[in-house]
Amino acid sequence: MHTQVECIACLTKQAAGLAREFLAPHKREPFMRRVLEGLARFDCDAPPPLFTREIYRIYRDMDGKGDPYGEKKRHSNEQALSLAPRLRRIIASRPDMLEAALRMAVAGNIIDFGLGAHGCEEIAVEDTIMNALDSSFAVNDIPELIERLRKAEHVLYVADNAGEIVLDRIFIEHIGPDRVTCAVRSAPVINDATLTDAAQAGLDRLCRVIPSGSEAPGTPLSLCSEEFLECFAAADLVISKGQGNFETLDAPGREVFHLFMVKCPVVSQEVDVPMGSFMAMKRG
Template identity: 35%
Template structure:
């Protein structure tokens, strides 16, 4: 996805929050922010790709502060929130055992996003408000049709905490006799899930786990490992979670592969790009 004008202040808002999490050294924060402002100044152009700029910003923060996981406490908080609401989500699913109900649960998990919404966002309130919400743009029937003939599904995971609800959907996907592989980050960035985070909630019990080979925000084809590029290319269906993956996938040549993006629309640029409203839940076939 190309940047919108609103992306520029969002990059700097995220940079400030990440710096505050990464270090208490005010002098260092100033020095790093000077560099980040320069990055935005030099990179922010009409045809720039949003998750490429975001990735560059967060890598600089990790490198300059020597903090490889600034969001570590937020990731822990995300898991705690997800596990707290898991029994309630399971109750809803038990009453309506359709694929769409599981997809809704996975999208509700996408609300657990400190990067897009900020570290002060009331995630618990957001989950409650979205539980009974319809999917505004709903390509679940197309997904179900594709699943009936697919052998391999590649599932691009997004945030820690969110993967607790992804596990429910993946268990449902297994009923279609597909081989599900979940892609996670090689190293921490924002509150994105890594393989060790997925193992902690037992995701390895229901799917194959692989690394994208990098720490990019979402997917950036040039950053992927050769091993992951092969997995990416060979999968029959691609299911993508979250904003960063949507931003990256829309800049790739995907061929005839069916690609489904599942997300809660947490920012105006994404809403504009998809053509929906802020706050909508979306299942979009690209």
């Protein structure tokens, strides 16, 4: 997916927010100047998450802190873990537990969207999940995905955000963890899940977890490690979580099931569905 004009404003706002929250006042203007200089040189044929990677490289170069949102990510994971027993009971009450766990994993994208702006009221999170369990999907390839999941011997599951990763764990429990390799980001970027978040969620004790090699908030194959690429090639089925992975995981001729919520107008236009839509889309 290409970077559009609207993405440039969004990337600039993202960088300004990072500077305002985590950089000392005297570093903010030099940081933004470097960001804007980089943005002027950025190839807009590339997807927007590739420039987010550059924003965080500049940030680490100027500040040295590894994970600016680390504390917020830990809190997000803790909140999701506190809900997990109730969520498992909800799944157990549904006629198709695998589909219920899948829909709940998509709801994780909604939870992240809410956390970004408003914080997380526990009852609101549960209400949102119940809505996802029974709502229509704008693109609904769930029946085919469920059928394929029941047969697949090796599933590659590309995770997205902290907090959400707890719901990914619940879904993987129902897929069959011995058949799953879960890939996370190789370095902190925004609130994307890393090996640290996977460990807090207990995912590393459930299935094989690997870093993808990507330091972007997505999974462009050009940045991925040899280990990830081998898993990607060998998997019977690839599940990609989140909008950033949808924007970056471009593999012509390779089927990928994308599970996400449409959160921005550019992606909304790309997939031709309204903002806020639930997506279970097969590409490739």
